Amino acid sequence: MPNLTDPKLISGNANKPLASAIARRMSMHRGMSVDLVDARVERFNDGEIFVEMYDNVRGEDVFIIQPTSNPANDNLMELLIMSDALRRSSAQRITAVIPYFGYARQDRRTKARTPITAKLVANMLVEAGVERILTMDLHAAQIQGFFDIPVDNLYASPIFALDIMTHFKDQMDDVMIVSPDVGGVARARELAKRINAPLSIVDKRREKPGEIAEMTVIGDVTGKTCIIVDDICDTAGTLCKAAEVLLENGAKEVHSYITHGVLSGPAVERVTNSVMKSLVITDTIQATDPVLACHNIRIVPTAPMFAQATLNIWNGTSVSSLFDVETLGPIYEGLYTV
Template sequence: MVKMSNLSVFSGSSNPELAMEIAKCLGTGLGKLELRKFADGENYANYLESVRGKDIYLVQSTCSPQNDNLMELLIMIDAARRAAADTITCVIPYYGYGKQDRKANDREPITAKLVAKLLEAAGADTVLTMDLHADQLQGFFDIRADFLYASGPLTEYFMKKKLSDIIVVAPDVGSSKRARAYAKKFGAELAIVDKRRPKPNESEVVNLIGDAGGKTCLIVDDEINTGGTVVNAAEALIRNGAKEVYVMASHGVFASNAIERLEKSPVKEVIITNSIPYRGGSKKVTVVSIAKLFAGAIGAMHDKKSLAQILRGGK
């Protein structure tokens, strides 16, 4: 049981439903915090209860609108630091700007690193996040940072289907490591879709490495953005004789016309977490909660216990 003394959970505007669920799993409620905008659009935050000497956890996914949610989080951190909070942990289920983790062209920024520096500069002590776009982002933080994996809750849901002849599919070479970990959990084979990107947010399947014939295919990725990658992969799998196709992703970004694209695709079901609030109406989409995963990590951190078991359980 988590020792609730000196622990307070506050929610930003991006995902209050998840924050409330996390607090409930911890056996507490959300702290009182006023968030609003001035007439000119500037963000404002005011803690309506004392945080002096407390360990506070700020739940805020930096999803769309990314700039508003990130700025709000920075202001929440600054307000807590000036109100003499003992420790400030940013609980960021979805880490926005995570895809900008390297210079692909000359004179480009590495925005994922910039965001990490901004969190530290604002006064955060720790960052707790989940399923970063690439593992190397872990080295971008100079403050303490812990990284969770959604594979535990996601595989638990999928295993209840008791499907046979499963093959796990990486929709591109970059996601093969993640897909291999899922394949190990399911005791399944691995296939890889070889793709190229003619331009940003567009992908084109070149080749399928593996045999999908007569198989139930599970495409695994860190996020679904425009949906192009997973839809193209699903179509390639069906062309190669797949029986049916499921998609599993930690983050449902669903930018542009992603939902419409998935609706028209051969994908049978799309399984995501609630790291980002899902507001779509597609019956193909199933949302799996990560509240217990984050509550377990927060409880262990607050009680100064090891996170190793939680991290191993999620991988």
């Protein structure tokens, strides 16, 4: 049944450019203006967060756009407080659009006396009044089971497939998809299937956390244009080392496609000085000035996909239809020609 209310978008401070881009895309798709709710999200002198909505949201279907990226705790608290403010303002339904879901790497107990923080965050979001989650490339798919509310997990691989088929269209026979570790094989295999490319794996063994003792390439990469695929790039140490190992094993050139460019600490410097020809990330996390200035980092937009997914949720239609390259092609028309 069609929704009788218009979708309302509100943005925190984590990634306002992405929120504005989603609003513009939704306006294009609907043929009528979709604006961000007029609100202020500010901090008191002691760091406490204050939220005030200036627009009426009573009975409205509201979407909060807020990745919980660095600073993760501040952005998470903004999201929780915005949800509480909307619930107390009688919003009909609150959907949290979390392009990058922070704390997702803490999804299990790896040793004694450690937390499962991803589950704690899930509980906090539900308690704050969130009734639905829309995110992209969760670090672990089972995190969806931490919620007792609907979770729509979008995938960047269809966007990456469009990008690869556009930028490597003259050398697709030489393209090989590479997983930087055994744990990411499923993600890499999915992209490899989409573009009909072979798959290789870089097996890494650690002596202790943060240190890579040994890397071994599983598969013949000789003369191949290798594309490393992963969901998160944090300090880029593993990524840059994997690129070196692939070239040592005969790869022609190395590129990387990473969904969430966390890129903390020395990451940008490492990428700049690495043997990688390019690092492609999405805009789920707002790019810093050093990232934007880096000559071998390129950003692909997710706003078209999030805008369509938001409209589909609002209309009560399929979100999984966005998992196919054929469906995304028209949405990204003008950006990619395959």
